[in-house]
Amino acid sequence: MADTLSEFHKFRAEMNEEIHSSDHLGLKRFFALDHQAYEPGPLPTNTKELLGLVASAVLRCDDCITYHIVRCGEVGWKRAEIIDALNVALIVGGSIVIPHVRRAFARMREIPGLDS
Amino acid sequence: MADTLSEFHKFRAEMNEEIHSSDHLGLKRFFALDHQAYEPGPLPTNTKELLGLVASAVLRCDDCITYHIVRCGEVGWKRAEIIDALNVALIVGGSIVIPHVRRAFARMREIPGLDS
Amino acid sequence: MADTLSEFHKFRAEMNEEIHSSDHLGLKRFFALDHQAYEPGPLPTNTKELLGLVASAVLRCDDCITYHIVRCGEVGWKRAEIIDALNVALIVGGSIVIPHVRRAFARMREIPGLDS
Amino acid sequence: MADTLSEFHKFRAEMNEEIHSSDHLGLKRFFALDHQAYEPGPLPTNTKELLGLVASAVLRCDDCITYHIVRCGEVGWKRAEIIDALNVALIVGGSIVIPHVRRAFARMREIPGLDS
């Protein structure tokens, strides 16, 4: 896991740029489709971001968890709601998810406004 | 995957009974905790059932998908919303999730009221 | 796993039709992108089908293995080459892959021309 | 999952024979190495079979669970001990393991002597 949230964002932006500049149409389209999956549809974006967070947690991807916690904060979810979603991930995914829950809690410290 | 929804429910109920009658305290407590994870908290039950569905889909468990689709219907989600949630699972989990999406669509045929 | 290859194809075609008729743009685009990933690019289609087979095997998806074995046969791979690819999947994925290798061997019986 | 334990054994033996007759040295050696991993070493066979069972359960492979439950019975583990091991698998792997625990309990009905 990147040591700080700003390092995470920097590496992510830099590599996304490098991936896009490789001009592989399939990769570009996948990134676009990934973005669109969280846009409003039958379900609103805030619900979808919570779904993305729980999917990331049970699949145990720290970078994905960090990304979706940031996004959850941006779309208005509060710390207690994010923790309640992580609890669902923990019961579905088991104790193997605990280290990722620990890192998710550490990451939440870096995101202002989750408690307000 | 059980051939019909009623067979799924029958086997599930029968085996849950057998598991409980084994009197293993850890198993009993886990089943109780699993039940409680979907009760209202900072997040309402309907949101949590959708989280359970997406977690089940990316982890590719047909029985779990069936269970949560049934529950999603019971708490008021409509077919289009369930499909939108499955789309998030598909983008996060990849084409390996497609066979489970197929079986989820087949299962939805058996659940009345999702389209109403 | 579907009992026969023809049942597999029938269910797959029927459900793909049902998924497409749900008119969810994200699902439709994912299916299109999935199809395009195996079209000729820097790597030819036959190599990509073998990659799809091994990815399916280590992720332990019987339907996906069946699909890619059929495709591998269509693009010219022979039984011995498919088995050599499954061996890579077995060493990477471990003994947990063995039941899927057994079912892959059973499926190959139903596909004419792999040995010719 | 095979419908009965005898069908499981029959298919397993038949396909193992077919895999071996393919004369792929890598596959043959992997099968031999898999067999040797459970032979007595610093740990005795009965402990190793329990390890194999829990590994199979958290990786959610019904065939592997069936195989190791049968083996656990053969090396002397009783039903209550197997259930205690499955409880460890459940806590580590989460509720996604529950359907496999149900099928493990169903399978144990077919194995005589676990309760004696």
Added chain:
Amino acid sequence: MADTLSEFHKFRAEMNEEIHSSDHLGLKRFFALDHQAYEPGPLPTNTKELLGLVASAVLRCDDCITYHIVRCGEVGWKRAEIIDALNVALIVGGSIVIPHVRRAFARMREIPGLDS
């Protein structure tokens, strides 16, 4: 993976405290249930810790592997026995487990008394 065992313990203790102080009843109960799963039952604690280690290894969680190796040492398992358990995990989980076996060996250097 934390660079040193003491950093691992420090971060783990700090975040467990933070998770508990969030006062989410589900999380608290899961942590309690996780603890209880390794207490003596039909199987003794030392066997259960070995089960936890192998489950962690095949699910490829470095923190979980570190935790259970430490615990295995505390309950009396020696280095050769832990390595024999890791071999079962390697055969079940495949070469994808190798990097975690490397880190497990590196971690064992930091745990006194495993060789005595």
Added chain:
Amino acid sequence: MADTLSEFHKFRAEMNEEIHSSDHLGLKRFFALDHQAYEPGPLPTNTKELLGLVASAVLRCDDCITYHIVRCGEVGWKRAEIIDALNVALIVGGSIVIPHVRRAFARMREIPGLDS
């Protein structure tokens, strides 16, 4: 992920030596079998290395991805071909694979000759 490719190679070589010196016959044989799986057979080594890369990517193991990208370069695959293989892994494995694709792109910067 190791910070640099040379650190990766150093730790890998050091720990492989330590694992071998533990004199566990099962571990030694698994390492040998893993090596042999990529030797020429019905499929040539270069195809097998690409299979190993995609298997590693969908199973989301950064060390394994690094190892196979290095090997892919050694056996003659070019950057565009490796990227095309990663695209197959991305479509099969989903957006959860993206962070590993980012790190794969970062690793490719350290490997001379992929673009020539």
